[in-house]
Amino acid sequence: MTTGGFADGAVEFLPVLAVGATADIFVVDDERVLRRYRDLRDATAEAALMRHVWEHGFPAPALHSSDGAEVVMERLYGPTLLQALASGEFSLQDAVEIMADLHQRLHAVPPPPEATGDDVVIHLNLHPGNVVLSETHGPALVDWAKVTLGPVDLDIAMSAIILAEVAVDSGGDYSRAARAMLVNFLAVAGGNPLAQLDAAAQDRFDDPVLQPGERRLVAPAAALVRRYAPSVIFGA
Ligand SMILES: Nc1ncnc2c1ncn2[C@@H]1O[C@H](COP(=O)(O)OP(=O)(O)O)[C@@H](O)[C@H]1O
Ligand SMILES: [Mg+2]
Incomplete structure (x- = not known):
């Protein structure tokens, strides 16, 4: 080959x-x-x-x-958003805004002809480790392994679950920071992630990349997303 x-x-x-x-x-x-x-x-x-x-x-x-x-x-040049967060170069709020902005821009891309209904291109792995703060394009999204056509809310729910997994990992270094990011992300990302929360949790649970220890975090993470979703807090 x-x-x-x-x-x-x-x-x-x-x-x-x-x-x-x-x-x-x-x-x-x-x-x-x-x-x-x-x-x-x-x-x-x-x-x-x-x-x-x-x-x-x-x-x-x-x-x-x-x-x-x-x-x-x-080839992109620059740290990942996760590295910039860890070094203190970027604040949690900066990171949340970048994530929400990337979601919005991706979902605004006209879907390819094979898309049906309201489906658009969704990344399904949009988290700070997959955002490169590139010299050429600003924040750029890598790791398109799970890209597919589907509902916007599924993409937002998946990012929320990934942040929540870090938040519920009580032994983890970034647990509190991730909880703050989750709450802010849910407030700015829009959409109705609760509509796709169960589907996102199942998809994440079934992801062969997850280690058994990580897989155990998925259900509590989904519960945390449910607790902080704006429609629950504001009754929207
Ligand atoms: N186009 C690129 N240019 C520069 N670095 C990249 C590029 N794509 C990926 N990387 C680096 O490689 C890391 C792993 O790539 P990624 O596609 O996220 O693989 P994985 O599925 O194994 O997480 C990224 O976090 C990033 O630091
Ligand atoms: Mg990656």
Whole structure:
């Protein structure tokens, strides 16, 4: 197999930029990285949706090529939003606004022709670890592994659950910060995440990337989202 001009095995000789949960990111050159799923699952559909949102001005890395499990894309420079939060460079409120803004912009992208009903492109993994504060495009969204077409509320509910998982992890360093982020995120993100909360929790629970310890956090996290959802607080 060749991918983006890389002959069989050649990828192994590229420097590794990051080892993620499901994929390895290799440096191709100053402008490009190669992302490859370790289980070699096919990334074609994901790459097509990445290209679609990029063509509509959404800040995703520009796609160079895709072949099977490998995607060659623009190399972004900058810390992740999670790193900027940890270093104190960005406040919790900054982070929440960036997350809400990325949701809004993504959901405003005209859906591709195969979308039905009110479905739009949804990322389903929009959290501070997947936002790169890039020099070129400002906050940019990476890790399109779960991208699909679906309801806006499902995307918002999923981000809320991911924040809530950190909040309910009482032993975790970021537990209190994540709770504050969750409350603020729910207040600014809009939509009606409660409408898709059960579906989001199930999808998250079934995500093979989660460790057993993380999976145990999903149900309490969903309960926390339910407690802080604006429609519960304000009776909207
Ligand atoms: N296009 C890119 N340019 C630069 N760094 C990237 C790019 N895509 C991903 N990364 C870095 O690699 C890390 C892991 O990538 P990600 O796609 O999130 O994989 P995983 O599914 O394993 O979490 C990201 O948090 C980011 O720091
Ligand atoms: Mg990631």
